Structures are given as structure tokens and as C-alpha cells.
Amino acid sequence: MLKISNFSKIYAGGKKAANHINLTVLAGEIHGFIGHNGAGKTTTIRAVAGVMDFEEGEILIDGRSVKKEPVACKKKLAYIPDNPDLYDYITGFQYLNYMADMFEVSAHDRSERIHRYAQLFEISDSLGNLISSYSHGMKQKTALIGALLHEPKLLILDEPFVGLDPEASFHLKKIMRELCQRGSAIFFSTHVLDVAEKLCDKISIIKNGELISSGTMEEVKGSSSLEDVFMEVVEHEQ
Ligand SMILES: Nc1ncnc2c1ncn2[C@@H]1O[C@H](COP(=O)(O)OP(=O)(O)OP(=O)(O)O)[C@@H](O)[C@H]1O
Numbered sequence: 001m002l003k004i005s006n007f008s009k010i011y012a013g014g015k016k017a018a019n020h021i022n023l024t025v026l027a028g029e030i031h032g033f034i035g036h037n038g039a040g041k042t043t044t045i046r047a048v049a050g051v052m053d054f055e056e057g058e059i060l061i062d063g064r065s066v067k068k069e070p071v072a073c074k075k076k077l078a079y080i081p082d083n084p085d086l087y088d089y090i091t092g093f094q095y096l097n098y099m100a101d102m103f104e105v106s107a108h109d110r111s112e113r114i115h116r117y118a119q120l121f122e123i124s125d126s127l128g129n130l131i132s133s134y135s136h137g138m139k140q141k142t143a144l145i146g147a148l149l150h151e152p153k154l155l156i157l158d159e160p161f162v163g164l165d166p167e168a169s170f171h172l173k174k175i176m177r178e179l180c181q182r183g184s185a186i187f188f189s190t191h192v193l194d195v196a197e198k199l200c201d202k203i204s205i206i207k208n209g210e211l212i213s214s215g216t217m218e219e220v221k222g223s224s225s226l227e228d229v230f231m232e233v234v235e236h237e238q
Pocket residue numbers: 011012013015016017035036037038039040041042043044
């Protein structure tokens with residue numbers, strides 16, 4: 001579903017934030033992306049989501065190039081940045097209908113999904129209010145619902161659990177598993193290693209723009225904890 005080949009990114013000013021990254025996420029997989037602050041996670045995620053240009057490499061979504069077929073790729077994916085900026089002066093409900101229109105979600109499906117997810121995330125009563133009145137977590141929940149409305153083939157999340165209350169985190173993990181069971185793929189970054197260890201089928205560790213470990217959870221961590229392996233590779237690998 002997602003194939004990153006030889007991806008490199010050099011920012012204006014010369015910072016090489018990603019260096020020849022190769023990574024594949026198959027349909028039905030939850031793939032966690034971990035690394036220290038400034039390692040290159042957001043850079044990679046933004047390139048995959050098609051919101052940042054890059055000089056070298058190729059990124060394919062369901063076999064189509066994010067560079068050559070950006071619209072076809074965007075139709076298949078949903079992307080939530082680490083700090084989602086929504087439109088302040090519309091209501092949550094208007095925002096969700098706008099997203100549903102963009103992704104051509106039928107009236108029946110949007111109504112059922114908005115209702116179901118809003119109830120799960122306990123924001124049904126706020127959807128009629130302006131987004132400017134929402135807390136950070138409420139904005140995040142609204143962005144999540146908007147991302148889920150068209151059942152994306154690839155869901156890309158940058159630090160999805162930051163700012164969510166424990167109940168919402170629980171529901172999000174369940175939704176992520178269910179989405180993958182229906183054949184979608186998920187690629188997400190996190191600093192919460194316990195969550196990554198429990199939730200992910202595969203894991204990739206990035207350090208200073210280089211992928212230093214990638215594979216199934218068993219391949220990457222063996223019988224150790226993910227935290228121990230992370231500390232070891234981040235401290236000792238080049
Ligand atoms: N727009 C930019 N211009 C120049 N350098 C940038 C830019 N964005 C990011 N960088 C640099 O690229 C490197 C990777 O940043 P990135 O945001 O991808 O890291 P990250 O792994 O997501 O970090 P964090 O866990 O702190 O969110 C960092 O050294 C950062 O300073």
C-alpha cells in the first residue's frame with residue numbers, strides 16, 4: 001500500500017533530514033515509526049502525505065507515485081499532522097461535511113460514520129459549535145473523524161496519541177485495528193513506545209535521517225522490550 005524507495009530530503013539551508021530511506025507498509029498492517037526528536041519522522045510523513053516536495057527517491061501509494069499522480073494518491077489516503085489546524089470559523093459538523101464532500105462520501109455513510117465516531121469520541125454535543133471554541137483534544141478528535149469518513153486505504157498519523165484523553169486513545173487504537181482488518185494500512189509516528197509495542201505489526205526506527213532498523217515487531221525487538229531496543233540502537237548505532 002505504501003512503498004518508500006531511496007527517499008532523501010534536504011531542506012533549504014542544507015539540512016539532510018532523510019537519507020536514502022526504504023520502507024514498505026502492506027495492506028492490513030499497522031506500521032509504527034519511532035525515533036528521537038528531530039530524527040526525520042515528520043519529514044518522511046509529510047513527503048508520504050504529499051504535502052512536501054523532495055529531491056530524491058520515489059514514494060508509491062497503492063502503486064501510484066505521489067510526485068506524478070498527487071491527486072490519485074490523496075484520494076486514497078488520510079493524513080493528520082501532529083498539530084491539526086482546522087478552519088476556526090465553521091462548526092465541527094460543517095467541517096466534517098466538507099471533508100465528506102471532498103471525498104465523495106454518500107449521505108448515508110457520512111451520517112452513520114459521523115454519528116458513530118462522534119459518539120465514541122464524546123464530541124456529539126460540540127459538533128454544532130465553532131471549531132474556534134474547541135480544546136486541542138477536541139480539534140484532534142474532529143480531525144480524526146474527518147480522516148476516517150472515507151475509509152482511507154492508507155491512514156498516516158503524526159503523533160496521534162498526544163493530547164488525547166485515555167478513553168479516546170483506547171478507541172483510536174481499536175479503530176486503527178478495525179480499519180486494518182478491513183484491508184487498509186496505517187503508518188504512524190509516536191514517542192509512546194508502549195503503545196507502539198502493543199499496537200504495531202511492524203516497526204521502523206529512524207535516527208538522524210537514517211533508517212536503522214525496520215521489520216516485524218519480533219524481528220526488531222526479539223525478546224527484549226521495544227524501549228530497551230530503542231535505547232540501545234539510538235545510543236550505539238551510527
Ligand atoms: N522546514 C525545515 N527547514 C529546515 N530544517 C527542517 C525543517 N523541518 C525540519 N527540519 C529539520 O529536519 C530534521 C528532522 O525534523 P523532523 O521534524 O522530521 O523530525 P521528527 O523526527 O519529526 O522530530 P520530533 O519527534 O521532534 O517531532 C530536524 O533536524 C529539523 O530541525
